[in-house]
Amino acid sequence: MASAQHAHSDTGLGDFLRSRRAAVDPIEAGMPDDGRLRRVPGLRREELAMLAHVSVDYIVRLEQGRTTRVSRTVLDALADALKLAPDEREYLFTVADVTQSAPTRRPSQSEPAPRLRRLLDTMTDVPAIVVNHRFDVLAWNRGGAGLLADFSALPPGHRNLIRLTFLDEAFRALYGDWERAAKDCVATLRMEAGRRPDDPALNALVGELSVRDQDFRTWWATHQVRGPSQLVKMYHHPIAGAMELDVQQFSVDTHPDQKLIAFTAEPGSESEKALHFLLHWSDGHVTADRL
Template sequence: MSVEYYVRLERGNAKGVSEAVLEGISRALQLDDAERTHLYDLVRTANEGEHPRRRRGATRPQQIRPGLQQLIDAMTDVPVFIQNGRLDILAANKLGYAVFSELYVQPQRPANFGRFVFLDPRADAFYRDWDDAAYATVALLRAEAGRSPHDRILSDLIGELSTRSEPFRTLWASHDVREHRTGIKLITHPIVGDLDLHFEAMDLSAERGLQLIAYSAPPGSHTLDALKLLASWSVTSDAAGQRQAAPTDS
């Protein structure tokens, strides 16, 4: 690869770049899976500019099929929710709503992790490591922006967060990307206190762009006991009443 060719890539001119070149760049920069996928997404977007008819249409509101809601409702012992790439919570089971009840204090629907982390003062107390939560949130949104460059709702969300949150602007400028597959979420729930939640995120093959995220805790742990208490609380409180029968994008 010539120096002139590399300089062209650095300047954002990626039209017509071959897969062999992209693989070479990935190896040279030691990109992880998320970064490699993001690179390919950016090149795909650049090539779409040559073929406007290939661009995706207007963003459509997302709704969850009744069968999916029935499935997660049957998972009564673990918190579960379904989110899209914009980090909107589109559906949850009762325990999922109870665990993330702080996201539903604000009236805007669907509840969105980006807005909560950067615009809601409750987020600082909810996340025991707010800096990590903020970094992960921006990295996930950055990856989605590469996958869905013509998503108007996503662009509006990024514009809103950039305008209203200096920490978001700073992190967005770092251009980091991340996948959301597995890990531990450390939160402090206003009812049951600290929770160390292990999560697994699974792409829904029949629902493009959606992930089912389930949380669990080791047997005998404080978190497991707290989840049982929270499940009982959700039955007798209005937490479950915050469910939206058919969340719509706004």
């Protein structure tokens, strides 16, 4: 298995800049066709330098990792030139290490907040789980276990949504569009890896998935990033059938490392009927978290 250090070594500023530079269409960026053969896709270094109003040597040093501390003004110029989306811009600022005055991040908490456990118990009509920044599943209600997996039957080290998405065939089969869901997983994990470069468990997860799954390895190398957002996902459940569900994440003020994820359906829809059936089935077939 790849070492944790190697697994995270490609998350730096230089790799991200190169990947985003390659993704920019030179014509859309306003670069004229000078007749020179483009050996690689995207912007050339000198074109990015011109758009960001910095020297080519500076771009070279950034991409080679010889310069990591960058002013906010230059980062904004680079982000504009590369046409970065908001999540990508946030990631750029994170890996460039410009947040000197940011508060110290609290250590990861492996136990769910007691109030979250009680909240899960009351959510009898909504499947829900509690995860940390690595998407380790820390707690769940019966609906959450019925929809996704019987987490109580899994070893604690395997209760991770991203690991299950790539390495568990039954979990993969739940997704109506597995590739889209899996790419979202990679982009979200990449964002967290930029925020927490020294998290050994996260690095170990990236290392394991990089070794064991070709798709993960390929998509990780694209440096796509995405922060939390409301999603609509199609599920093909072996008991309840097809369901289109809203997947919403809620932050926890007292435990900022944790999120509550809830799954709901459009009122009056066939998905809502299927979800209600699933919830009744779950009462007799799976258990809520009581660890």
